Amino acid sequence: MEKNQTVKIQNPEYGDIYTAHIEKNGAGWIGQIQEVPEVQCEGSTPEALLEILKTELHEVLIARADAWDKQIEEDIKAGRLDHLLAPVG
Numbered sequence: 001m002e003k004n005q006t007v008k009i010q011n012p013e014y015g016d017i018y019t020a021h022i023e024k025n026g027a028g029w030i031g032q033i034q035e036v037p038e039v040q041c042e043g044s045t046p047e048a049l050l051e052i053l054k055t056e057l058h059e060v061l062i063a064r065a066d067a068w069d070k071q072i073e074e075d076i077k078a079g080r081l082d083h084l085l086a087p088v089g
Contacts, residue, residue: 003023003024004021004022004023004024005021005022005023005046006019006020006021006022007019007020007022007050008020009033009050009053009054009057011057011058011061013058018033018034018035018036018057019033019034019035020032020033020034020050020053021034022046022049022050022053025042027044028042028043028044028049029042029043029044029045029046029048029049030042030049031043031049031050031053032053033053033056033057036057036060036061038060039053039056039057039060041053041056
């Protein structure tokens with residue numbers, strides 16, 4: 001296996017495709033998801049690293065969705081979206 005690789009990872013829940021950049025780092029491997037830079041992991045093998053990246057990516061995407069839902073609920077309660085309910089015309 002090459003020292004530096006770019007691997008596509010598909011989110012099975014929504015079908016989105018993400019790009020993982022992985023590289024050899026001493027005795028192990030390090031990697032990052034290009035579209036979600038906060039997902040940075042280490043693994044002992046490229047295969048192990050990709051599994052760790054997939055898991056971490058899923059956790060970050062769930063956390064983002066939960067934060068979005070919470071923000072929308074707060075905006076609704078605060079009336080910040082009431083203007084969207086106004087009749088058109």
